[in-house]
Amino acid sequence: MKRELKTGTGQLPPALLSQVNDCGFFPQLVTDSVGLAVGDEPVDVFLVHHEATFAPEGIGRHLSVLVLTATRLVVCHTDEHNGESGGPTAISSTESVPLRLLGTVAMTRVVSQPEQFGGDGAETVETWLTLSWNTMRRLELEPASCGDPSCTADHGFSGTSAAEDMVIRMSPVSDGAESVQRLVDFGTTLQHRVH
Structure with missing residues (x-):
């Protein structure tokens, strides 16, 4: 039986969703990662940055999304990665930094x-x-x-x-x-x- 995954894009501003989607780089994964980290907290301001990265195995893509709430800075990084099977995978991580830190x-x-x-x-x-x-x-x-x-x-x-x-x-x-x-x-x- 397939389990329903909880997604977290409900509180994200439409402009953030649009900018991530325009990058064309795993938009559902990125917005879900950001949404889960932000939770129910309103987003005050955000920044989306898409860039090429250079590694020994070749050129890859990297997407950073920074979200500022009333209490935290949420940082999400998503990278292309070659999996062990040789097929493409992505790594998406989020960090929540209290503003006081x-x-x-x-x-x-x-x-x-x-x-x-x-x-x-x-x-x-x-x-x-x-x-x-x-x-x-x-x-x-x-x-x-x-x-x-x-x-x-x-x-x-x-x-x-x-x-x-x-x-x-x-x-x-x-x-x-x-x-x-x-x-x-x-x-x-x-x-x-x-x-």
Whole structure:
């Protein structure tokens, strides 16, 4: 006897469903994953980001959906994957981050002709949204030196450690101006919520 699966797309805004569907990347799976994580909580704002990924086995697709509610940031990642049988599979995971645990929310914009910002000449060519909630840290190490060019001693390593759980990069050329504006809107809303 086949069991009925519980789905969770009832509370998701029609615009979110439409954007995920427009990506054409397992839309039923993605919206079900997001809906189950969001539950009955109303969605305040959301962001959908579809991108190509590069791996040793070839080019794949990755879809991120970020949903902001009154209390949480819900992050859903869905990736293409080659299963053990050689056939295609997908991996969809969700993470629920209480807003009180959200750390830095950084927005970076690259602007051409910044002296004309606000006018017709300036253009935002790239935008990054960097989020951290201390799940992952990025380490950058390099050999340490003492400054003496003739020194051959091993001084170990020096480096930096930075919290960086998620980075989303968009540009008008690759994602379209509307998508970049949605990224800015989502990022600024999230920045206003984090205390």
